[in-house]
Amino acid sequence: MSRPLIEITSVAKSFAAGGAGRERTLALDHVSLSIAEGEFVCLLGPSGCGKSTILNLVAGFEAADSGNVRFDGAQVRGPGPERGVVFQQPMLFPWLNVIDNITFGPRLAGVSPDVYGPQAERYLRLVGLQGFGQHAPYQLSGGMRQRVALARAWLPKPKALLMDEPFGALDAQTRLVMQELLTSVWESTGTTLLFVTHDVDEAIALADRVLVMSARPGRICEEWTIPFERPRKLEDIVADPRFGELKRDVLKVVRHEARAAAALETSL
Numbered sequence: 001m002s003r004p005l006i007e008i009t010s011v012a013k014s015f016a017a018g019g020a021g022r023e024r025t026l027a028l029d030h031v032s033l034s035i036a037e038g039e040f041v042c043l044l045g046p047s048g049c050g051k052s053t054i055l056n057l058v059a060g061f062e063a064a065d066s067g068n069v070r071f072d073g074a075q076v077r078g079p080g081p082e083r084g085v086v087f088q089q090p091m092l093f094p095w096l097n098v099i100d101n102i103t104f105g106p107r108l109a110g111v112s113p114d115v116y117g118p119q120a121e122r123y124l125r126l127v128g129l130q131g132f133g134q135h136a137p138y139q140l141s142g143g144m145r146q147r148v149a150l151a152r153a154w155l156p157k158p159k160a161l162l163m164d165e166p167f168g169a170l171d172a173q174t175r176l177v178m179q180e181l182l183t184s185v186w187e188s189t190g191t192t193l194l195f196v197t198h199d200v201d202e203a204i205a206l207a208d209r210v211l212v213m214s215a216r217p218g219r220i221c222e223e224w225t226i227p228f229e230r231p232r233k234l235e236d237i238v239a240d241p242r243f244g245e246l247k248r249d250v251l252k253v254v255r256h257e258a259r260a261a262a263a264l265e266t267s268l
Contacts, residue, residue, distance in 0.1 A: 006035040011067035029217035040193045042203035046261035050218030051196045084153035088165045090145040092137040099133035123151040143174035160192040215261035
C-alpha cells in the first residue's frame with residue numbers, strides 16, 4: 001500500500017439547524033479514515049449520513065469543527081488544484097463549447113494554450129469525445145456532458161478526484177459505460193479517487209475498498225476490501241460467488257443504517 005494521501009482524523013462537523021435558538025445538527029462525529037495514494041475508495045450510506053460532507057471537507061469547501069483533515073501531509077485549509085471535484089450534475093457553462101469548458105480553469109489561471117491545449121485534446125480522447133470539441137453542451141447527451149466534466153476535472157492533473165454520485169442521474173446503460181470509462185482513465189492516470197454512491201453494485205465493481213457510513217451523526221461503521229483483481233468486468237465478477245456474498249453483507253449494513261436514518265427523521 002502506498003503512503004496515505006488523504007487523512008481524516010477524529011473529525012466532527014455540525015451545521016446550523018434553521019431558526020433562531022435551535023441546536024446545531026451534528027453531521028459527522030469522530031470520523032477517521034485514510035486513503036492511500038492511487039487508491040479507489042467508495043463511500044456508501046443512507047441519505048444525510050455525511051458522505052458529501054466528507055468530500056466537502058477534503059475539497060476544502062467546508063472546515064471541520066474539530067479533528068484534522070490532511071492532504072498529502074498538509075492541513076486542508078481551502079480548495080486547491082491538486083483536488084478535483086466531480087458533482088452529480090456536470091455543471092458546464094452553457095455558453096462555452098466542450099473544449100472551452102474543459103480548459104476553463106487553465107485559461108482563467110493564465111496558462112499558455114501551448115501547455116494546456118495538447119493535454120485537453122488527450123483527455124478529450126480518453127473520455128471518448130474526440131471530434132466533439134466545438135459542440136455546445138446542449139448538443140450532447142447526459143452521459144457525454146458528464147464525460148466533459150470528467151475531462152475538465154482531470155486536465156489539471158490532480159492528485160485526487162472527489163466524486164459525489166457522478167453517475168446518479170444517468171440511465172442504467174449509460175451508467176455502466178461511464179463506470180468502465182472512469183476505471184479505464186483511473187488506471188491510466190493513477191489518480192486517487194474518493195467516490196460517493198448509493199449503488200452497492202457500483203461500489204463493489206469500482207472500488208479497492210468500500211466504506212459504509214452510519215446514520216447521522218455519520219461515522220465509518222464497516223469496511224470491506226474488494227477481492228477482485230483488475231482489470232474487472234462487471235459481467236465476470238457478478239458470476240463470482242464472492243460477489244453475491246459481499247453484496248449481501250454490504251446490503252445488510254446499508255439497510256440497517258437506512259432504517260436507523262428513517263427512524264431518526266420520523267422522530268424529529
